[in-house]
Amino acid sequence: MIGFILKRLAWMAITLWVVFTASFFLMRAVPGGPLDQERALAPEIEQNLKQRYHLDEPIYRQYLRELGNVARLDLGYSFRLADFRVGEIIAQGFPISASLGIVALGFALSLGLVAGIVSAVRRQTLIDFSLMLLATVGIALPNFVIAGIMIILFVFLVPVFPAAGWGTLRHLILPGFCLGAPFAAYVARLTRTGMLDVLSQDYIRTAYAKGLATRTVILRHALKGAMLPVVSFLGPAIAGILTGSLVVEQIFAIPGLGAHFIQAATGRDYTLAMGLVLIYTTLLYTMNMLVDISYTYLDPRVKLE
Amino acid sequence: MHLGGEMLLEVENLKVQFKTDDGLVRAVDGVSFAVAPGETLGIVGESGSGKSVTNLAVMGLVPQPPGRVVDGKARFHGDDLLRMGRRQLAAIRGHRIAMIFQDPMTSLNPFLTVAQQMTEVTRLHLRHSHREALRHAIEMLDRVGIPSPDHRVFDYPHQLSGGMRQRVMIAMALACKPEVLIADEPTTALDVTIQAQILELMKKLQQEEGTAVILITHDLGVIAGTCRRVVVMYAGRFVEEAPCEELFRRPQHPYTLGLLQSIPRLDEAAGTALTPIEGQPPDLIHLPPGCAFRPRCRFAVEQCARRRPPLEGEAGHRKACFVDVV
Numbered sequence: 315m316i317g318f319i320l321k322r323l324a325w326m327a328i329t330l331w332v333v334f335t336a337s338f339f340l341m342r343a344v345p346g347g348p349l350d351q352e353r354a355l356a357p358e359i360e361q362n363l364k365q366r367y368h369l370d371e372p373i374y375r376q377y378l379r380e381l382g383n384v385a386r387l388d389l390g391y392s393f394r395l396a397d398f399r400v401g402e403i404i405a406q407g408f409p410i411s412a413s414l415g416i417v418a419l420g421f422a423l424s425l426g427l428v429a430g431i432v433s434a435v436r437r438q439t440l441i442d443f444s445l446m447l448l449a450t451v452g453i454a455l456p457n458f459v460i461a462g463i464m465i466i467l468f469v470f471l472v473p474v475f476p477a478a479g480w481g482t483l484r485h486l487i488l489p490g491f492c493l494g495a496p497f498a499a500y501v502a503r504l505t506r507t508g509m510l511d512v513l514s515q516d517y518i519r520t521a522y523a524k525g526l527a528t529r530t531v532i533l534r535h536a537l538k539g540a541m542l543p544v545v546s547f548l549g550p551a552i553a554g555i556l557t558g559s560l561v562v563e564q565i566f567a568i569p570g571l572g573a574h575f576i577q578a579a580t581g582r583d584y585t586l587a588m589g590l591v592l593i594y595t596t597l598l599y600t601m602n603m604l605v606d607i608s609y610t611y612l613d614p615r616v617k618l619e
Numbered sequence: 620m621h622l623g624g625e626m627l628l629e630v631e632n633l634k635v636q637f638k639t640d641d642g643l644v645r646a647v648d649g650v651s652f653a654v655a656p657g658e659t660l661g662i663v664g665e666s667g668s669g670k671s672v673t674n675l676a677v678m679g680l681v682p683q684p685p686g687r688v689v690d691g692k693a694r695f696h697g698d699d700l701l702r703m704g705r706r707q708l709a710a711i712r713g714h715r716i717a718m719i720f721q722d723p724m725t726s727l728n729p730f731l732t733v734a735q736q737m738t739e740v741t742r743l744h745l746r747h748s749h750r751e752a753l754r755h756a757i758e759m760l761d762r763v764g765i766p767s768p769d770h771r772v773f774d775y776p777h778q779l780s781g782g783m784r785q786r787v788m789i790a791m792a793l794a795c796k797p798e799v800l801i802a803d804e805p806t807t808a809l810d811v812t813i814q815a816q817i818l819e820l821m822k823k824l825q826q827e828e829g830t831a832v833i834l835i836t837h838d839l840g841v842i843a844g845t846c847r848r849v850v851v852m853y854a855g856r857f858v859e860e861a862p863c864e865e866l867f868r869r870p871q872h873p874y875t876l877g878l879l880q881s882i883p884r885l886d887e888a889a890g891t892a893l894t895p896i897e898g899q900p901p902d903l904i905h906l907p908p909g910c911a912f913r914p915r916c917r918f919a920v921e922q923c924a925r926r927r928p929p930l931e932g933e934a935g936h937r938k939a940c941f942v943d944v945v
């Protein structure tokens with residue numbers, strides 16, 4: 315186990331370096347730079363700024379300098395939000411996006427698993443068809459439509475939740491649901507498929523032949539196997555969900571990371587964009603590692619490498 | 620047929636159908652049989668003849684949909700299993716009627732240890748505590764010949780060989796001392812030496828416990844050493860029923876005759892050609908009127924195409940055929 319984790323961490327370092335290098339050069343390859351603004355800067359000011367951000371150096375020097383900084387976990391100053399270090403921006407936004415993400419994940423898992431299991435057990439019935447229709451709608455509808463519906467229902471018609479803002483758990487429920495809904499739909503479909511697959515296995519028939527109740531057969535004998543596809547989906551899904559969503563955060567006025575992703579890219583904020591890309595990669599990698607580890611707990615036949 | 624008070628399980632006119640895209644499959648079409656306490660009944664027939672479905676129906680395990688038990692009774696101590704409530708049936712399954720399946724590789728749950736799978740049966744039916752159940756499981760594993768059972772009990776199925784897994788299945792099935800054990804091709808997936816061991820083991824345990832066994836197989840060799848009575852199944856129906864030696868000595872149905880001629884015999888001179896049964900297995904969706912075996916039968920007479928021969932005969936040896944083949 316320790317060996318597996320160390321190996322994975324080594325790979326993660328290599329991956330991060332590749333991602334860093336690719337992002338570094340790609341960002342500088344697209345036209346436009348962080349100092350481009352509607353009004354041209356005075357030449358000497360521009361020169362000063364370039365010096366401050368080392369943009370006047372040859373590109374390989376810039377690359378090595380930045381690589382060195384990043385390796386020391388120093389992401390530097392943001393170009394656009396010049397008073398802030400990238401580390402500070404992320405440290406401020408990430409916990410907010412992550413809490414929203416955790417609530418969303420709670421919705422996705424609880425709704426998705428229950429709907430998937432019920433659908434599979436009651437397959438080919440009205441319940442199954444309705445739930446799967448709902449899941450298709452959940453995947454097809456864009457976030458902002460779901461958000462609109464939720465706001466009409468729970469802010470205007472039955473005012474139980476605040477329309478927007480940040481601070482208490484109540485502020486998290488509506489945006490969490492909107493963010494989690496498409497994931498819930500995916501989880502429901504994966505659970506249903508996985509469950510149907512497992513329920514047709516011989517060992518399920520054995521379990522019924524032993525006189526076990528349906529509930530025991532489902533929860534004890536079938537659920538673990540049915541969860542495997544859901545767990546592999548959850549790795550990347552969690553990484554995405556924790557790093558925030560532009561749409562949901564904008565609609566509900568939540569100061570998370572979501573907006574930064576877009577602004578950093580459009581504003582050619584090299585340092586902030588790099589920081590976000592690296593955070594996302596790290597998260598993705600960690601989640602996939604956790605998925606692999608949890609596989610060995612779910613399925614005794616799986617060994618870590 | 621000897622229906623009477625001493626019968627443990629009496630199945631009467633059982634009919635099971637499957638709705639498929641190609642049409643209605645009459646998998647089991649009116650079979651009747653009975654099992655007395657402690658006896659072994661063999662059911663033989665080629666693949667697809669309905670042996671498994673017959674017994675799954677008795678246990679209420681036919682997948683519905685697509686399957687449906689359309690008619691019949693299965694009386695266990697007088698109560699009809701086919702009309703029993705779910706709870707009542709669950710209390711009998713695995714407790715008083717247990718089942719062993721064909722493929723030990725897929726019939727055990729790969730996600731649970733042997734201990735978890737074995738103890739849940741006795742905890743449920745015999746109200747064992749966790750410790751009692753574990754002790755009992757180890758004892759059962761020991762009885763079915765698993766070496767160092769106190770360690771093996773914590774193994775997962777994938778850590779055991781095929782023969783070991785089938786022993787676990789047997790131990791699990793016998794854990795509550797069932798009155799009836801349905802063994803659906805318990806040795807088909809195993810190699811020959813293991814087959815013999817498993818059959819021997821089942822025979823021994825059956826004699827010790829007085830369990831009635833329904834042994835399903837497509838291998839007449841398996842029947843020969845183990846059963847008292849045999850029924851031969853073809854296209855969802857019984858075509859012959861006889862005491863075991865009787866069936867081997869004087870088969871009365873052309874299909875049985877064909878089955879016997881298609882297995883090698885020791886008392887024949889080496890080089891004697893085997894005669895497989897000619898023709899295709901029957902299509903259960905488009906069965907011909909009259910006898911289902913007629914298209915493959917070399918004794919067929921004109922009557923066979925018109926009327927379905929009933930299963931009849933004297934003193935425990937009955938056949939469903941118009942012709943006297945002896």
Ligand SMILES: Nc1ncnc2c1ncn2[C@@H]1O[C@H](COP(=O)(O)OP(=O)(O)OP(=O)(O)O)[C@@H](O)[C@H]1O
Pocket residue numbers: 637639644646664665666667668669670671672673682685686837903
């Ligand atoms: N789930 C199902 N759906 C559709 N048809 C089925 C299903 N299960 C069984 N059948 C049909 O019922 C018939 C009898 O099947 P059954 O499994 O009882 O045969 P069997 O005698 O046990 O054969 P084998 O020796 O191969 O186990 C087969 O023709 C099969 O196609």
Ligand SMILES: [Mg+2]
Pocket residue numbers: 670671672803804
């Ligand atoms: Mg079968």
